[in-house]
Amino acid sequence: MTGRIASGFRRRSGNRRHHLRAGTVAAIAGLVACALPVPASGSTVPPASAAARPGPTSTVCPTKVTGKATCYTGQDSNGAYYAIAVPKTWNGSLVVHAHGGPDLGTGSDPDRSVDDLNRWAVMVDEGYAWAGSSYRRGGYGTRMAAADTEHLRRLFVTEFGKPRRTFVHGQSWGGDVAAKVVETYGAGKHGPYDGALLTSGVLGGGSRGYDYRVDLRVVYQYYCRNHPRPDEAQYPLWEGLRADSAMTATGLRARLQECTGYASEPKERTGAQQRNLDDILSVTKIPERTLESHLRFATFTFRDIVHIRLGGRNPFSNQGVRYSGSHDDRALNAGVERFSADPSAARDLSYDSDLTGEVTIPVLTMHAIDDPTAFVEHEAAYRAALQGAHRERNLVQTFTRESEHSELSDSEYADSISALDAWARTGKKPTAPAIAASCATFDRTYSTGCFYDPAFSPHAYASRVNPRPGGLRWPAMTATQEKSWSRIDGVGIAP
Incomplete structure (x- = not known):
């Protein structure tokens, strides 16, 4: 399985070398053990024998991905279930997804990552491989979820080869998780992530975000x-x-x-x-x-x-x-x-959950102006964090005239990942008006509408939430x- 995927990717990548690394999920476990925080006693992390779990297993794709990709599921050495999809026409790049919540179950939910793959099928439609973790347990823990997200990225590299570019996408609380992934694992000049897409993000952090x-x-x-x-x-x-x-x-x-x-x-x-x-x-x-x-x-x-x-x-x-x-x-x-x-x-x-703004890669955000769950003023808090770290040059924020939190227009998601990819590839920072203008191209495919308001800017977080x-x-x-x-x-x- 992995040999076919890796060799196919090498053909599409020309002279670029993307050799499949030897080893199994056990090798990933050893790597992560050195780099990620050691779990607290009493946590739900499986015993050391869990490191011998097999790698991804081919499975039936969820409905929105059927016929478009080869899908895999598995459980990593931390006990987190995951789902992976590699498009039949793969552009060579990967989107690692951080889901929202947090869910409050005691263990990892094997259905969560599969459901998320179906929900974010637009990324597969756009040619990106997709990988999403259910996290090792339910309950709060931004750094825990960030560690499991990074763990899955490493697992993907081991099993399928190094992608051309890698992006992390987080929705809702997953926006906080994805932003923490960037700051913790991808802030270096040569980090593993090329960009981050944060949508409907809870970006005020736990200390004031609630x-x-x-x-x-x-x-x-x-x-x-x-x-x-x-x-x-x-x-x-x-x-x-x-x-x-x-x-x-x-x-x-x-x-x-x-x-x-x-x-x-x-x-x-x-x-x-x-x-x-x-x-x-x-x-x-x-x-x-x-x-x-x-x-x-x-x-x-x-x-x-x-x-x-x-x-x-x-x-x-x-x-x-x-x-x-x-x-x-x-x-x-x-x-x-x-x-x-x-x-x-x-x-x-x-x-655990506050954001420092210490990012060195492109970060694109999208937020509904009338989001009833994560108020749009979260974006003002995040911008202030990057300004405080003198990293606002790495941030572009877009806003839409929608009134939802959990799911915005597929045309806008496709437009956003395309704009982020172009920014990472060329180094040319996009503008909110340019992103809004390019959405019509994607709406011809998805017909879900483009609702950008390029002139909008949120008021300070304290204008909505009592300081x-x-x-x-x-x-x-x-x-x-x-x-x-x-x-x-x-x-x-x-x-």
């Missing part, structure tokens, strides 16, 4: 008093949910409906429900259509971050935040629960702390 969900959690409880109820075991709201709670997403929806009637037609809501809903939405600036999904994150994902990844430590703060937009702001600010972050927890969450007074000045890690961060159980966001 502040609006922190605000939702406390504002919701102020008005609703049912999460938890007065007769239930109490816990600080920064936990999201107590560790031993049996609450389900269905149960949470029932409480949200009870308080706000959000799932009912306005005429069917009580006066109290409508007032609660109006106040919560106005204060938090969260769209009504995604209120439930944001509250789920502020409940179940916060529990994962606090109890499983940070050993019960609190990384969140709302001290000094003034909430406004309600029917009675004075009462709200006097009665809402307040808390301050544990500096070590805030530091560890920041180290935490005093900024984020957590104590920096010493070299010893950074080295031990992923080794000691309960310290950091363990792999």
Whole structure:
């Protein structure tokens, strides 16, 4: 299998040498063990014997890729399931995909990467090989997901040869993961990545990227008093949910409906429900259509971050935040629960997921202006990070007049990867208007529309999300702390 793929690629590559490296996934495991963080004890990484897992196995392609590529699946030495597709007419380059979420299952989901391949079939249609990891486990951990993404890239090189060019693409939380991949593994002048495409990215990082969900959690409880109820075991709201709670997403929806009637037609809501809903939405600036999904994150994902990844430590703060937009702001600010972050927890969450802007390769972003999940102001936060690192020359941002988060127009995705490829190949930085203009060419193939707004620029992140007074000045890690961060159980966001 690998010999045929490698020899075919050599023919297409002319005099370029792309010899298939000897070895199996075990060789990759040894390489990664030297370069990637050592997992914390108690993590879900398989034992050393897992390094003997076989390489990719040929499988039936998902529906949108059927007949267009040869598909493979497998499980790497860290336990992460993955899917790979090599187009029948391969342009010689690779897109490594970082998926969003995070999913909250305990282990790696074998179906996730296959579903992602079907969802991102546009990359295969454009001639790129595609590889996506399901990550070794569910739950939060940007560096863990970045390590698994890089691990899969190395596995691909071992099995199929070195691609002509390699791009990393991240969507949603995967945008944060992909950006972390670039900073951690691809920031060097001769790093393995030629460019990054970040779409609908959660680019504010964990230390402030979820502040609006922190605000939702406390504002919701102020008005609703049912999460938890007065007769239930109490816990600080920064936990999201107590560790031993049996609450389900269905149960949470029932409480949200009870308080706000959000799932009912306005005429069917009580006066109290409508007032609660109006106040919560106005204060938090969260769209009504995604209120439930944001509250789920502020409940179940916060529990994962606090109890499983940070050993019960609190990384969140709302001290000094003034909430406004309600029917009675004075009462709200006097009665809402307040808390301050544990500096070590805030530091560890920041180290895991915040972005430094230290990139030396082309980075292209695309974001819907009316994204109801990852607000477009995340892009302002990311630009500020690159400006702070004096790397803004490596960034082009594009914006569309869409109102979705999870999936934008295929014509725009095809246009974006083409523009990124041309930038990496020629060194000529594109402009947002030029990218918008070239989209029509791709829309003749995909007919999904081009909605770019080249003149748009997002306001500062703090214009949409209440800033935490005093900024984020957590104590920096010493070299010893950074080295031990992923080794000691309960310290950091363990792999």
